[in-house]
Amino acid sequence: MLTLSPSTLTALHTRLHPFTVRDFLTTLPQELAVAILTWTDACTVARVERVCRAWQRVARESAVWRGLCWRRGWRGDVEGYTPTYPLDAATHGHAHLEPAIDWRHVYRRRTQLNRHWQDGRYATRVFSGHTAPIYCLQFDREKIISGSRDTTLRVWDMQSGQCQRTLRGHGGSVVCLQYSDRYIVSGASDGCLIVWDVRTGEALRVLRGHAETVLNVRFDGRAIVSCSRDSTIKLWRTEPEPESLAPFRTLVGHRAAVNAVQYHGDTIVSGSGDRVIKVWSASTGQLLRNLLGHTRGIACLHFDGTTLVSGSSDATLRIWDVHKGVQLRLLRGHTDLVRSVAFDADRIVSASYDGTVRMWSRETGREMWIVRGRHTERIFKVGLSEGRLVTGAKDRCIIVWEFTHGLDG
DSSP, X not given: OTTSOHHHHHHHHHHHHHHHOOOHHHHSOHHHHHHHHHTSOHHHHHHHHTTOHHHHHHHTOHHXXXXXXXXXXXXXXXXXXXXXXXXXXXXXXXXXXOOEEOHHHHHHHHHHHHHHHHHTOOEEEEEXXXXXXXXXXXXXXXXXXXXXXXXXXEEEETTTOOEEEEEEOOSSOEEEEEEOSSEEEEEETTSEEEEEETTTOOEEXXXXXXXXXXXXXEEOSSEEEEEETXXXXXXXXXXXXXXXXXXXXXXXXXXXXXXXXXEETTEEEEEETTSOEEEEETTTOOEEEEEOOOSSOXXXXXXXXXXXXXXXXXXXXXEEETTTTEEEEEEEOOSSOEEEEEEOSSEEEEEETTSEEEEEETTTOOEEEEEESSSSSOEEEEEEOSSEEEEEETTSEEEEEETTTTOOO
């Protein structure tokens, strides 16, 4: 080889090259090539696209991008705006098939949305109508339901901002609420819970049992769980017999007002002014453990079945593994009571009496951004979805924070 001329070496290389280099990706079955790419990342797939046309075809397969989306926990596009493209009826043999999801576009929009969250880029809309501070709210893509010191609940159209219905029945401030596709359950300073029909706004029944203000309520198909300034937690049947509207279990153990309660599976978590978070079995009522760490009363909780985030009058948030009973992280930044908290797979958001809304990385606990001044008075509630924040405050306003604003169509 060393004695061969350059021209001979070049010719030899040209003849042997096809035998020494194999296109491993396109020689594999299509399903296997796609599966390999789904275990890489978007940057790698983008590089694969630029190798050659054959690799580009594989890298642009929707199944590749679906796998990348699913690995990130993204099962669809933001707030339902999933782009589609029609299936080829001649290829698939079924002209009536639903359009397929363009997962490559979904991944691009989701990544762009994540940047909006990280950079604090949003547009806001203000909903007005309550005549007193707004203490509680919940929302979905179509509506917001809010409760106020003016003793009413209001149902708002998410798109237009118009109040569609006002629910009256409580004799005091509406402090807490939760709704499902069938019911709204609200609790108030009159010590009562009211179960409403979510579609008609009709009050179906009134639950009496607490001696003081109902401060928080959660429910599922089996039970309603409420907590009160009277230091108790009560469990009620979601759909009781007409003659049985009383609570079927009362949990006692806190030494001050129970400000927050969460209910997931067989686990109830409660937080009190006594600085203690308690974990209970819903089926037996047994106290399972105490979570200790806050130096002042607990004001709010959010629990997903394993992870709990708590906010306190000590101006901190704490992240807990409920089943192990250990504190995972301490978040500092607020300068006053943390009144409301919510989280998803990527982020934690909190609202405080210091007038700020803050976002934190769930993975690292790092504060990502802070906003003040949108509300003119104390913020009482923050809700979180994939593309929105919604806040309610003492200034009687609801603000919708649209992080989807400016996303590519």
